[in-house]
Every structure is written in structure tokens, then in C-alpha cells.
Amino acid sequence: MRDVAVVGIGMTKFGERWDKQLRDLFVEAANEALKDASMGKDEVQALFVGNFSAGSFVGQEHVAPLLADYLSLKSKPAFRIENACASSGMAFNLACMAIASGIYDIVMVGGVEKMTDISVSEATSVYAKAMDAEWESFFGLTLPAAFALIARRHMVQYGTKPEQLAMVSVKNHRNATKNPLAQFQFEITVERVLTSPIVSDPLHVLDCSPITDGAAAIVLCSAELAKKYTDTPIYVLGFGAASDSIALHDRPDITTFSATVKASRQAYKMAGIEPKNINVAELHDSFTIAEIISYEDLGFCEKGKGGLMIEEGETEIGGRIPVNPSGGLKARGNPIGATGAAQIVEIVQQLRGEAGKRQVSDAEIGMTQNIGGSGSTCVVHIFGRQRR
Numbered sequence: 001m002r003d004v005a006v007v008g009i010g011m012t013k014f015g016e017r018w019d020k021q022l023r024d025l026f027v028e029a030a031n032e033a034l035k036d037a038s039m040g041k042d043e044v045q046a047l048f049v050g051n052f053s054a055g056s057f058v059g060q061e062h063v064a065p066l067l068a069d070y071l072s073l074k075s076k077p078a079f080r081i082e083n084a085c086a087s088s089g090m091a092f093n094l095a096c097m098a099i100a101s102g103i104y105d106i107v108m109v110g111g112v113e114k115m116t117d118i119s120v121s122e123a124t125s126v127y128a129k130a131m132d133a134e135w136e137s138f139f140g141l142t143l144p145a146a147f148a149l150i151a152r153r154h155m156v157q158y159g160t161k162p163e164q165l166a167m168v169s170v171k172n173h174r175n176a177t178k179n180p181l182a183q184f185q186f187e188i189t190v191e192r193v194l195t196s197p198i199v200s201d202p203l204h205v206l207d208c209s210p211i212t213d214g215a216a217a218i219v220l221c222s223a224e225l226a227k228k229y230t231d232t233p234i235y236v237l238g239f240g241a242a243s244d245s246i247a248l249h250d251r252p253d254i255t256t257f258s259a260t261v262k263a264s265r266q267a268y269k270m271a272g273i274e275p276k277n278i279n280v281a282e283l284h285d286s287f288t289i290a291e292i293i294s295y296e297d298l299g300f301c302e303k304g305k306g307g308l309m310i311e312e313g314e315t316e317i318g319g320r321i322p323v324n325p326s327g328g329l330k331a332r333g334n335p336i337g338a339t340g341a342a343q344i345v346e347i348v349q350q351l352r353g354e355a356g357k358r359q360v361s362d363a364e365i366g367m368t369q370n371i372g373g374s375g376s377t378c379v380v381h382i383f384g385r386q387r388r
Helices: 021-037 063-070 087-100 121-129 143-158 162-176 189-197 223-228 258-271 290-297 308-312 336-352
Strands: 006-011 047-049 078-081 106-113 198-200 214-222 234-243 280-283 365-372 377-384
Touching: 006 021, 006 087, 006 223, 006 336, 021 063, 021 106, 021 214, 047 063, 047 087, 047 336, 063 078, 063 106, 078 087, 087 106, 087 214, 087 234, 087 336, 087 365, 087 377, 106 336, 121 143, 143 198, 143 290, 162 189, 162 290, 162 308, 214 223, 214 336, 234 258, 234 336, 258 290, 258 365, 258 377, 280 336, 290 308, 290 365, 336 365, 336 377
Parallel strands: 047 078, 047 106, 280 365
Antiparallel strands: 006 214, 006 234, 106 214, 234 377, 365 377
16 A cells, blocks of 8 residues: 655635635635645546535535536546535545555545525535434434534533533634634634523534535645655545444434544554644534544543543643644634545644644644544544654
8 A cells, every 4th residue: 555645735715705606616725736736737637526515505416527627627537525524534535545556646635615605594404414314304403403412411421511612612713813714713702602692502603613615625646756746745644434323313322423433543553653642633623512522532531531621721722632723613614525625734734834823833743533414424534744
């Protein structure tokens, strides 16, 4: 299996992008990634695109050839990957395997979603399609309600407090003030989170990630070719992916994401490292409880201690394991199909030392963890400045 390197990254501004269509957003991010890699489009051998539901959001299916066409890659194979919020994370995973196997030498991975063209209630219905349609959403369960059930159970089982959930949001908003591409570049307080409207008890509006437009793209190649395109290649040290029951009622314990546990152990084993070796991480915080549970499932702390970990500041920039220096899904934004790719863009910037005011000092190894639905899909990647 060949080693894989990231040689180019690009990302649009996240937010309400009334000035751009779905295809425009993707082309903007992709062109930036190609420029970053000092690479011509003709060198890209395949395109892997993460997109959750362009058909529901903007009425466009058959997304991959559309984007390949507008990027002038229409003669190349183009693949669309759908795995809810983990769509572009899984696209990156498949692209890594394609290069590692020798099928391709250079590929582009991207993710895109244009979500703000429909109402909030319509968007909530689209989100629900990431759940069990017959046994959850049909009976009125929404994605925020599913995570509210997870949060409530975690509180009962481990004593997690609403204030600790709020601290996740406060941290990630503070980090986003240093990210010029983030959707929400302002700070909030614990009190403001706890007094914001309830979406589904115990989750408030400010415990939830927003509806977002945006795109992100990455250029990958075999490690042997990397120095041709950049002086600072970032290597993929390990990756893993797993799934779980899509419906909450089929899981033995809803306070853990077993897909995260399995995917991360695969990635750790491939990279030859342990959780303590991670210097910076971008974790899936679509809802604040998800970040707390992910601390535990990734082995950053004992089970049930995730709330204490955020309370003690261990995941702040400058803490033991800085988490979501980009602002995370909560404040950077959550354009579903682009979220996993955006996480990777941030980690590459961190490992290159290009993250500006949010830079984590001496970052050598970084991680991304991308969840789909209410935890039924997870893909984990570990990156490093040095090859394995």
C-alpha cells in the first residue's frame, strides 16, 4: 500500500451564500486547491465529491458529472459519495484507498452543499432523511431531537451538565473569531447559550450547528510525487471508517458512537500511534453533545468524563488536545456535504503552520472525525508532517 499526501487545499467562505450557486461554490474551492498545489487540471485523474442532498436543497441530482464539467474535468471519472454529514469525509477515505492501491496517482476530493435556498422547516425535513425514514422520521423524530435524547441520556448516566454542553459552543465560537472563512465570527457566553431558545430539551439553539452554504476541496497524490507540488506535503498516516445502526432504538447504548470507536481504532493502528499523540483535532460538533461524546469515544478521556474535559479547558487552543480550532461545525458552519473536507483543510493548515491567530503551536499530528446522521456513520483520518 502506497503512502498518500495532501498537496493542495481550498475552501470558500461559509455562510449564507446568496451570490453563488452549488456549482460556483465547488469550482471556487477546487480552483483554489489546484492553485495551492501549483497543479494543472489536466493532471487530476479522478474526482471524488461529497454531497448529501442537492436534490432536496436545490433540485440537482447527478452532481458529480455536473461539477466535473464546470471544473473542466468532464473526461475524467467523477464519483459522488453520500453519507449524510460524513459525505466528503468518506469521499476522502475512498480517494486515499484509490491512491494507496495504485489505481490513481493524483485525485481531487471535494464537498459542497447549498442549503439556504429553502426554509428552516424544509431543511429540518431534509436533515431527517439522514435517519431511519420508516421508524424515526416518519413518527416525527428530527435530528435535533435525536441528539437531545442522546444528551439527556448522557446527563442521566454520567452527570453531564447543560453548562458543559454550552462550554463547547463558547469555545468553538471563540475559535471562529480567528477564522476569516467561518460563518459566525463572534463570541458568546455560557449564559447566552443557556438562555437561547430550546430546540429540543436539553439542546438550545446555540447548542446546534447552523444551516450553511459552502465548499471545500483537497488535492491528493502518492507520497512519491508530493514534493513535485509542494514543499510542505501533509501525509495521511492512518484512516478508518465504520457504521452502526441508523436508528437509535437499535443501539445498545446511545451515549457512545460505536462507529467512532471502531473507525478511530483502525486509524490509530494504521498510523502506529495512540490518542495521546494527537496534537490537534477537528471533531464533529453538529450538536454540542456530539463533541463531548467524541472526546470519550476517541480515547481522549475516560467514558463519562467528556464534560469534565471541556470544563477544565483541555480542548482549548493551548490545552492538552486542542479541538476545533476552526470553530467547528457549530461556528465555522456545517454545509453537510462539505463538512468533512473542511475539517481536513483545517488540519492541513494547522500542520503546515498556516492557521494564523488560531494556530496550535508545534502541531505535528492531527486528526479529523466526521460523523453521519445521529452517529450511524463515522470516518476518521490521522495526518502528520512526516511519513509513517
